[in-house]
Amino acid sequence: MERLDKRETVCCGASVACESCAVRPLAVCGALPTDALARLARMTHPRRLGPGATLIEEGEPALDVFTVVEGMLKLYKLMPDGRRQITGFMIPGDFVGLSVGEAYIYSAEAVMPTTACRFRRNFFHGMMEDYPDLETRLLGIVSTELAAAQGQMLLLGRKTAKERLASFLLSLAGRLEVAAGDRLALPMTRSDIADFLGLTIETVSRTFTVLRKEGLLARVDKAGVVVADIDALARAAGD
Amino acid sequence: MERLDKRETVCCGASVACESCAVRPLAVCGALPTDALARLARMTHPRRLGPGATLIEEGEPALDVFTVVEGMLKLYKLMPDGRRQITGFMIPGDFVGLSVGEAYIYSAEAVMPTTACRFRRNFFHGMMEDYPDLETRLLGIVSTELAAAQGQMLLLGRKTAKERLASFLLSLAGRLEVAAGDRLALPMTRSDIADFLGLTIETVSRTFTVLRKEGLLARVDKAGVVVADIDALARAAGD
DNA sequence: CTTTCCGGTTGATCTGGGTCAATGAACGAC
DNA sequence: GTCGTTCATTGACCCAGATCAACCGGAAAG
Numbered sequence: 001m002e003r004l005d006k007r008e009t010v011c012c013g014a015s016v017a018c019e020s021c022a023v024r025p026l027a028v029c030g031a032l033p034t035d036a037l038a039r040l041a042r043m044t045h046p047r048r049l050g051p052g053a054t055l056i057e058e059g060e061p062a063l064d065v066f067t068v069v070e071g072m073l074k075l076y077k078l079m080p081d082g083r084r085q086i087t088g089f090m091i092p093g094d095f096v097g098l099s100v101g102e103a104y105i106y107s108a109e110a111v112m113p114t115t116a117c118r119f120r121r122n123f124f125h126g127m128m129e130d131y132p133d134l135e136t137r138l139l140g141i142v143s144t145e146l147a148a149a150q151g152q153m154l155l156l157g158r159k160t161a162k163e164r165l166a167s168f169l170l171s172l173a174g175r176l177e178v179a180a181g182d183r184l185a186l187p188m189t190r191s192d193i194a195d196f197l198g199l200t201i202e203t204v205s206r207t208f209t210v211l212r213k214e215g216l217l218a219r220v221d222k223a224g225v226v227v228a229d230i231d232a233l234a235r236a237a238g239d
Numbered sequence: 240m241e242r243l244d245k246r247e248t249v250c251c252g253a254s255v256a257c258e259s260c261a262v263r264p265l266a267v268c269g270a271l272p273t274d275a276l277a278r279l280a281r282m283t284h285p286r287r288l289g290p291g292a293t294l295i296e297e298g299e300p301a302l303d304v305f306t307v308v309e310g311m312l313k314l315y316k317l318m319p320d321g322r323r324q325i326t327g328f329m330i331p332g333d334f335v336g337l338s339v340g341e342a343y344i345y346s347a348e349a350v351m352p353t354t355a356c357r358f359r360r361n362f363f364h365g366m367m368e369d370y371p372d373l374e375t376r377l378l379g380i381v382s383t384e385l386a387a388a389q390g391q392m393l394l395l396g397r398k399t400a401k402e403r404l405a406s407f408l409l410s411l412a413g414r415l416e417v418a419a420g421d422r423l424a425l426p427m428t429r430s431d432i433a434d435f436l437g438l439t440i441e442t443v444s445r446t447f448t449v450l451r452k453e454g455l456l457a458r459v460d461k462a463g464v465v466v467a468d469i470d471a472l473a474r475a476a477g478d
Numbered sequence: 479c480t481t482t483c484c485g486g487t488t489g490a491t492c493t494g495g496g497t498c499a500a501t502g503a504a505c506g507a508c
Numbered sequence: 509g510t511c512g513t514t515c516a517t518t519g520a521c522c523c524a525g526a527t528c529a530a531c532c533g534g535a536a537a538g
Contacts, residue, residue: 077392079393079477085397087392100382100383100386132371132374139377143337143339144339146385147344150326153388153391153395154316157395157434158437238318238320
């Protein structure tokens with residue numbers, strides 16, 4: 001595989017075929033008719049990001065929006081003293097670049113080699129005017145994200161460490177369509193998981209060990225887990 | 240004032256004048272032209288709720304959407320064992336009743352006498368088809384809520400008790416447009432504040448005392464506070 | 479008036495998860 | 509191979525906030 005260094009980003013100038021895009025049915029672009037896809041393809045700028053590369057930064061002018069095509073991004077907010085809260089991990093088909101007003105409200109960084117289609121915000125708004133289904137689709141996507149955010153508030157405000165980790169693994173397995181018994185890849189670090197769950201890396205590590213010793217996870221290593229007992233994991237998640 | 244008991248709800252059958260609605264400029268209805276307002280007025284069903292009355296319940300079929308006209312609602316999610324996370328307090332102009340799929344994703348309950356305009360979901364979707372600006376406005380509202388939810392994730396995952404309470408008071412004062420030195424009404428109980436901030440009532444109470452003793456708050460009582468030093472409160476909020 | 483109730487405050491004590499520290503395992507660089 | 513680096517795990521100890529408990533004050537009922 002092509003090697004991408006930290007912070008290196010490659011902007012591919014080659015032509016893009018939205019018509020044959022694998023993630024289109026999942027993504028906001030799935031709302032567009034065939035004749036609009038050519039227009040879309042002319043205006044998109046895919047960006048390739050190596051692990052750790054920054055796509056957008058909180059507070060910067062929000063000039064672009066993105067659709068994740070492959071890989072995974074983490075979205076996060078920082079406090080001045082460095083405390084970090086990861087608000088989500090974005091996978092192929094997900095929409096990134098929401099802003100309220102002029103600036104991005106979170107930073108986005110690749111957790112593994114990642115490709116994202118970039119659109120100018122103004123162009124995207126123009127497309128929404130021309131194709132109302134696009135706006136309807138985006139409303140659905142943002143509503144789904146808001147629902148997920150409210151679930152995460154319950155997790156962060158009221159769940160124990162074990163419930164948090166179990167909820168996280170279940171939710172990720174669901175989104176990535178990994179069945180029980182199969183390996184669930186965890187491309188993010190323990191530090192990322194901790195900052196998503198409102199814990200420390202030590203507690204995340206200890207809690208992985210607990211879940212393994214209790215038999216809910218069959219295998220735990222740096223890069224992934226195997227879910228042994230998905231029902232028990234769901235019970236451990238608390239709701 | 241008319242007395243409304245807990246759980247009592249009154250559905251007002253009288254005619255409604257959306258044209259002269261005080262919260263319309265704030266609300267989603269503000270996107271509609273004058274001629275659409277008559278149609279809206281014919282189809283809305285204002286509901287009056289006494290303190291503690293339930294407007295919607297998580298998991299119930301999501302048949303209606305609402306705009307808060309006066310008072311305040313709390314939105315919350317429950318775990319089977321009774322742990323509760325309040326995901327937001329909704330004030331006049333706010334939109335309530337988001338669902339993903341068929342069911343409501345949260346419960347909503349009045350914290351004080353409250354009026355909300357009810358619309359059938361199907362009717363509201365029809366209006367969005369006829370008036371695309373309505374959908375655009377709703378997308379903006381949901382995006383703003385998602386941004387607030389991400390801020391709340393940072394609060395719940397990474398902030399101390401003092402930072403949480405300071406953030407909450409600042410945010411509420413901003414939304415209610417209460418200036419420093421004026422009284423900020425807190426119609427919700429300490430238990431509601433605790434369940435919003437991921438704390439216990441004891442910690443909320445102690446933290447109010449700390450903020451008062453440090454001079455950031457001039458007055459603290461059951462029903463409200465007076466912010467003495469808004470800059471210090473902003474510093475205490477952590478970002 | 480007294481009583482009960484309910485929400486809030488304060489104090490004493492406990493504990494889940496944080497902090498600090500040591501160790502291990504994987505991976506490039508040389 | 510041997511460093512150095514980074515990430516993960518584990519153990520020992522600590523603390524912010526939870527829990528348990530006492531008490532207070534206003535409002536409603538009798």
